[in-house]
Amino acid sequence: MPWKERSVVEERMRFVLRLKDGESMASLCREFGISRVTGYKIYERYKECGLEGLTDRARTPYRYANKLPVQLEAMIVTLRREKPTWGARKLRERLLRKLPNDVRVPACSTIHAIMDRHGLVTRQRRSRTTTEGTPLSAGLAPNALWCTDYKGEFMLGDKRYCYPLTVSDHASRYLLLCEAMESIKEQGAFTAFERLFKERGLPQAIRSDNGVPFASPNGLFNLSRLAVWWLRLGVTIERIQPGHPQQNGRHERMHRTLKIEATRPAGSNFLQQQAKFDAFVHEFNNERPHEALDMKYPADVYIPSTRPYRGIGELSYPFHDRTALVTCCGRICIYKKKINLSTSLAGQAVGIKEVDDGIWLVSFMDYDLGYNDLEEKTLQPLNNPFGPKV
Known part of the structure; x- marks a missing residue:
């Protein structure tokens, strides 16, 4: 018979108590009118969370389609702690024999990743930090942090859209680049940044939002080709949180000034608009004092980077197979x-x-x-x- 009307939670409690008293899972599932998969899930939730695990859980879909149920992940962690010398293949074989046939057992790599996530894998120490994520840096010195973005597109006199690509130095407010682009395609960004790196050297880090071409919504860890290139050059990538433009606040304030002084009215074509941008950059860097700089000009504070651009070399992995x-x-x-x-x-x-x-x-x-x-x-x-x- 299915769950009675008295209370789903009460029925689950009765089910678990009788299971703990030694009754078989199969006979209890038949009596309560549930599948063995459901029976195992109820019992695993109880072992993981106690009585709270018997209450209904939100049915929000997982963000990733292949994300495991927490009960199965908990079982993997428990097995690993019971058998600390067993690898993923042995644990998977144990799960295959222990769980019902209609329970999909994850692949060995998934099991290994779960063990790693719970600190159950001994990994060779590396020279990098293993903490997930890094806070946004302060960028207190010139070239410690550059900020980049595309200012919102606008229409030129010839009915074509202009997408200004801008780069500024966080510490000095120096406007390094303001280029009228025909699109936000990554090839144009590659060309602009390579020219900028050759002229100014390399920064320690570059901060951007999560839009293309700085990030890729479908890429591994949201990496884009542009971000991978920056990493190869030894430049750290920083990304602001979605919906938090204040994390790139200095750059956004510069954009507001740029919009007022260099896009109203817009140029008749790209050549005229670029001339307006060039004039704005010169004034912003050399004639406009900034309160945060004690009324100095950005050009008085900024100095080129001491890290020259030399392209990328070959990668080697001496500690890998x-x-x-x-x-x-x-x-x-x-x-x-x-x-x-x-x-x-x-x-x-x-x-x-x-x-x-x-x-x-x-x-x-x-x-x-x-x-x-x-x-x-x-x-x-x-x-x-x-x-x-x-």
Whole structure:
């Protein structure tokens, strides 16, 4: 018979109490009119959360379609703690034998990632911080932090839209770049930033919002090709939280001034509009005093970076088993198995290392990206190593 009207929670409590008294799961599930999957879920929720676990939970969908139920994740963690010397493959085999046939047991790489997330995997210490995410830096010195954004598009006299790409130095307020662009496509941004790096050197970090081309909503850890290039150059990427433009407040205030003084009225064409931008940049840097700078001009404070732009060199992974090149489709090959990674990393070399029987750790530069086993074609990502996933 199905749950009685008295109370769903009370029925779940009766179910759990009788199970703890030694009655079999199968007979209880038949009596209460539920499947064994439901019975196991109820019992795992009770073991994980006590009586609170027997109350109804919100039915909000998981953000990721392949995210495991917390009950199954808790079971994996419990098994690992009971068997600390067992790897993911042995734990998966135990789950296959312990759970009903209609329960989908996760892949080995997923199990390994769960163990790693709960601190149950001994990993070789690296020289980088392992904390998920980094706070936005203060940027107290010139070139410690650059800020970039596209000011909102506007129409020129010839009916074409202009997308101004702007870059400023956080500490000195110096406006490094204000270029009239025809679109926000990443190739134009690559060209503009390369020219800027050659002229001014490299900053320590660049702060942006989460829009293209600075980030990619579908990329691994939201990485775009532009962000990957910055990382290869040794530039840290910072992203503000969605809906928090005040985290890039100095740059946004400059945009308001730019809009008033250089876009009203708009130029007749791109050539005229760029001339208006150039005049604004000169005045902003050399003739406009800033209260925050004790009424100095930005040009009085800013100095070029001491880190020259020399392009990118080759990547090597001396502590990994081998190096793999990411294809233009965003894949790598491990023993003739094609593993989906990210097109944002196309053309980049990644390091792969076997950390357990058939479990491979994939790294990019000094950042560990995630785990993969040869049964799967996708990477099981770790926590975002590049900062908050926003």
